Amino acid sequence: MSLVICHWSFVIGHLSLVICHLLLVVWESGIGNWELISLSSLSPPSSLSPPSSLSPPSPLSPPSPRPVRQ
DSSP states (O other): OHHHHHHHHHHHHHHHHHHHHHHHHHHHHHHHHHHHHHHHHHHHHHHHHHHHHTTTHHHHTTTTHHHHHO
């Protein structure tokens, strides 16, 4: 009987450690996602600078929405 109690106490302790580890992993991945989002928000401006050199095609696209709005 004492072996069963020891076994279940070990299982419960192990599960609590696994849950804590998963929570830490999720929390760290959440911070990593925020860092990736901030980096991605910084990278579009650099990706937007080549389209700014391609700005002649972009003015062609805004006039098409304007007739649709009319």
